[in-house]
Amino acid sequence: MFPLIFTLILLLLPHLVSSLEGTACFSRMKRRAHMDGDVMIAGFFPLYTLGTDHSNSDSSLDEAKKLCVFKYYQLVLALAFAVEEINKNSDFLHNMTLGFDVYNADLRGWSAFENPFIWLSGHKMIPNYTCMAESKFVAVLAGTSGMTSAEIGTLLELYRFPQLTFGAFDPALSDHGKFPSLYQMAPKDTSLAIAMVSLLLHFSWNWVGLLISEDENGLWILAELREKMYKSRICIAFEHVIPGSSMTQVFNMMAIQNQINKSSANVLIIYGNKEYLLSLMIYLGQFLMTSKVWLLNSKCDLSIGRKYFMSGSYHVPLMFSHHHGDISGFTDFIREVNPSKYPEDFYLARLWFLSFNCSHSESDCVMWKNCPDDTSLEWLPGQIFDMSMSEESYNTYNAVYAVAHALHEMLLHQTEEATMVNGRWIVPSPAQMHPFLKNIQFHNLAGDQVILDEERKLEAEYDILNIWNFPEGLEIKMKIGKFSTYAPYGHQLSVSKDMIEWAIGATETPLSVCSESCVPGFRKSFQGGKDICCFDCTPCLDNEISNRTDMEQCLKCPDDQYANKKRTQCLPKAASFLAHDEPLGMGLVCMALCLSTFTALILGVFVKYQDTPIVKANNLALSYILLISLIFCFLCSLLFIGHPNIVTCILQQITFGVVFTVAVSTVLAKTVTVVLAFKATSPGKRMRWLLVSGAPNFIIPICTLIQVTLCGLWLGASPPFVDTDAHSEHGHVIILCNKGSLTAFYCVLGYLVFLALTSFTVAYLARNLPDTFNEAKFLTFSMLVFCSVWVTFLPVYHSAKGKVMVAVEVFSILSSSAGFLGCIFVPKCYIILLRPERNSLHSFKGKMHIGRNESS
Structure with a gap:
């Protein structure tokens, strides 16, 4: 609500500017990635470090974010790859081409509005004014997190621009009264709690700690986890709901660290957005050096934080990533990308300079020279730049195709109504896109179904990933399992235990229980006032057995049977009478x-x-x-x-x-x-x-x-x-x-x-x-x-x-x-x-x- 008030105040500002400000307009607009087209898509991605100089910063968080941008740049490549595929397809758009402009989306407070204002008006201080030609933009791709999507969406709603978010699904953004122009590409995470609890049950972990971000998504997943864990008789050893601002509160983090180290729970569920996870890993990683298994809701940025959090430690990350099909040709496309092929991509040239240390000279046209043409992003280590398509890149790819399908349906509609000017298709206004986007449903080239209507949107399936870091720095993301709600009950989770790299020096699956399991022959005896996961083991009485682990009640043997000495099995009783032959x-x-x-x-x-x-x-x-x-x-x-x-x-x-x-x-x-x-x-x-x-x-x-x-x-x-x-x-x-x-x-x-x-x-x-x-x-x-x-x-x-x-x-x-x-x-x-x-x-x-x- 506050960003909307701020925007309305800006609308009242004078519309007169000096010529110097007009010059500044061009200088700022050059920091982008551009591909021309008849119809344009705007993209706001977190590429802030590629556009600024942090060489003098000693902050661990800034250094991690700097590396994180290498990950986020794949979003630009996914956008370019999808646009080129669509433009090559003669069945799409009827001689109309797609193009894009990509800008940095700074997430630091009011800076998030800077580039959206520049894009809309040509200057960051003057709404409803543009120093550019007539706009050809029909949609915006933005939103790595719910907060970013809400902030940018509040501004874009003034212009009825369709916003397609590529970050994790956020139930708060489903309020169409607040965000009528926003479409989420990610599948619903309604089965994430079930997936995590299923993994806990698979490894018999029933004593678990929770670290949850204090936002709407965090509070929602906390309630879901509590319910599912209670039904599955899994106990919460401790829980912390941490606001993002508390990441800088050393005393608070030290108190959490002490509780984690003292607790017998060896498994922790960590849930939050990507910035939250990155900050949490960096801060906790400076203290924690004990063996823990971490269940995370996202794989993004983990290998970056691993420099501080995972490297040389004894932690085991198990991450739940949205399962998606492989897009054919994407890896080859990345392999062939270089600044000479895309000279209007400021961020690609900057990435090239940071990666390969080539000399450069900057001009108003953003021309970067002396970068060798034979270099490739494939040369970068996997923990710096991943060649496989990420979740957000996959959602970006689908978002571009969703816009293309909507345009295609609109063009067919214009053909029926003969709405053309001088034999050319009329570029639709952003507001005209909404009726077509709401009903979009198609299968992408990977065979996955894409639906923008949230009521019909499918639930996510999850790949369970484990980072292999042996030898040190290898950083291979290995898929060790999968969870699908569409599989038959009892077969929804599949895990390959042999593929998991546990903590350094560990050869067996770690335990995370309040009390050791009661072996057959014993029963649970619950301790008064404590969780059901904390109990003593009591031997079964005479002629009673327990034939399974952790039985709460012993079973009485039938009258014609008796319990063996270990009280684990009922054996048939022999007939006894005074026989002639004894x-x-x-x-x-x-x-x-x-x-x-x-x-x-x-x-x-x-x-x-x-x-x-x-x-x-x-x-x-x-x-x-x-x-x-x-x-x-x-x-x-x-x-x-x-x-x-x-x-x-x-x-x-x-x-x-x-x-x-x-x-x-x-x-x-x-x-x-x-x-x-x-x-x-x-x-x-x-x-x-x-x-x-x-x-x-x-x-x-x-x-x-x-x-x-x-x-x-x-x-x-x-x-x-x-x-x-x-x-x-x-x-x-x-x-x-x-x-x-x-x-x-x-x-x-x-x-x-x-x-x-x-x-x-x-x-x-x-x-x-x-x-x-x-x-x-x-x-x-x-x-x-x-x-x-x-x-x-x-x-x-x-x-x-x-x-x-x-x-x-x-x-x-x-x-x-x-x-x-x-x-x-x-x-x-x-x-x-x-x-x-x-x-x-x-x-x-x-x-x-x-x-x-x-x-x-």
């Missing part, structure tokens, strides 16, 4: 078979010696029942060994409960029989009647019937079934028999305990009855063994797991059964087989007589 199962099977065989042998001995006194004295029928029940007790243990199934699970508990009930009730019957046998010799007919009638023999069926009833209720209510236990034993799924109703199980077990305690009590009371073949003591001891085994069994059983628990139950069955066998029948077999003299009636009567005398 040593423990095989040992218990052999023990059961041997004991059952031994019991059968004892039964055979009793059958063979059934007529002997010792066999008759201990109730032959009860002995047979007990021995047979013991055989089944030993054999029932085999039901617990092997892979469980529904049949074995039911038979295990039912068979165990019934056969042990028969065994214990038989021992009770034998004990009651012994007691009745001694009591029957005393007076009283009732005891004798109970003994003679065989009443003790009814104990077995009655007790057994009660147990069978309990088992029947168990099967009817909740029978045993096959179950699995995936938690008790690590790495194994235990296949077991679930007892179903625990109440029924404990009722069956409790009933057995009641019978055992009753038998033990009766046997204990009858242990001292005198008789040679009195087995009350043996019955007492057998019940003591039986009760001891099962009392010990209960705590051990409940503390054991898996196959060990089953083995404990089998061993308890075998031990308790063996206790009956060993305590009751082994002593009798010893007498029958080894001491037959004691197994006689004479011995029996003698012993009984001695026993009675002792008792009396």
Whole structure:
């Protein structure tokens, strides 16, 4: 707004000037690059150093800008190349030629208006006055930055001149209310933040610093970066929004430098216009000597600033440059350029003098002599002058073609309306160009589509560049990747890591994280009050895994799987049960078979010696029942060994409960029989009647019937079934028999305990009855063994797991059964087989007589 006010004030100045000022007009206008044509294009490029003498300046920034002009001169060459191509094309403009005038665009404050005023009026102080002939200009190329475009555009808008900017796209210039005559050639940068974040994700950089210029573009990209980084869980280690004026504030820059050096962030995103980037690199480069990776939004001027910023340091620049096609013939055109071919190019002659040190003599016609013709810009080092077309040169080339296409459409329109004077086309006024420029859309010779309408303008694709500076000074810009929003999702970014030249001495990709990644087997544990990128690594719990890096939660393994020792993988659990073919199962099977065989042998001995006194004295029928029940007790243990199934699970508990009930009730019957046998010799007919009638023999069926009833209720209510236990034993799924109703199980077990305690009590009371073949003591001891085994069994059983628990139950069955066998029948077999003299009636009567005398 202020430049517009200034311009309006100038319009009120007197229009009278002296002849001396008219002479000055010509002197100033000679500093230009000119090519005559029927229709002219004006260009304002930052060529200030080629037009002035800075030989006495020691400023690093001025020296860098002086070198920067060599880069910017390529804009002039791109303009000339496009104009010559169009003029050679007979399909364009119908015998009308294009020409151009190029002037310096000084960016230093009010100096930016100096040459535009000279061009418009012929003198920098008098608007609406010109010392030149009738103007043939229809468009202006200007604007390396948004600020320059806005300043020049404010002046040009007074004359409705179309301004085509070749700098980076600036959303602020899209306000057609403020800049109705301005057209931006650069593609939109709306995907730049996505491209940068994609590169951060590609290298797993999640701890990043931001240095952003304090202008509208900088604030826009800052908001975009924050949003995209937040969604991608990338944290901002620090951020600085730096105004351009602060470049000269040493204390402010030192504070930023200290924070950068102290921060663990090894990646910085730097965004700004070219002057901002150049100044920032020069100032920071005087301090920073630590390894950092810099992501920049432009490649221009970087190799110039590298003299101060990159050379000999450990920094890695990765630059996002707009991707564009190659314009055929441009490099050959540059190779053939020299002052003798373009004698009206003041800046080319000046560049030649600075580059090749040829002597010169200056005249009003800007004639430079003694510059050898065989020299070429190709001789200049790549960091001084790049032969490949830059972004701005490409935009300049497209801008010239856009003007040509608009003129061509206008000429066709004039042909239809027959608007010609004396058979010649009328040179259009600048204002007439706007309707045609707004609708221009074409494909250039590189095959890229060019659209000036910002609503239809395509988003930019980016080449990712890295400067190779080894050996020192080589300065090769190497394309190491590309980002395209038009590629399928997941394939938008492509990077060749092997082509990147990292910091000096570095062989691996640098890290930029707040916390080291949590390896598989660990999970993130976030630190309270800090960014999500800062965390501790906590091991996963039992039976949980993390199989990827930086997992926030561990995954629980399914019940049929278990976590390996590193807790990185779930492995299938092996089925666990007491198998026949493993040593423990095989040992218990052999023990059961041997004991059952031994019991059968004892039964055979009793059958063979059934007529002997010792066999008759201990109730032959009860002995047979007990021995047979013991055989089944030993054999029932085999039901617990092997892979469980529904049949074995039911038979295990039912068979165990019934056969042990028969065994214990038989021992009770034998004990009651012994007691009745001694009591029957005393007076009283009732005891004798109970003994003679065989009443003790009814104990077995009655007790057994009660147990069978309990088992029947168990099967009817909740029978045993096959179950699995995936938690008790690590790495194994235990296949077991679930007892179903625990109440029924404990009722069956409790009933057995009641019978055992009753038998033990009766046997204990009858242990001292005198008789040679009195087995009350043996019955007492057998019940003591039986009760001891099962009392010990209960705590051990409940503390054991898996196959060990089953083995404990089998061993308890075998031990308790063996206790009956060993305590009751082994002593009798010893007498029958080894001491037959004691197994006689004479011995029996003698012993009984001695026993009675002792008792009396």
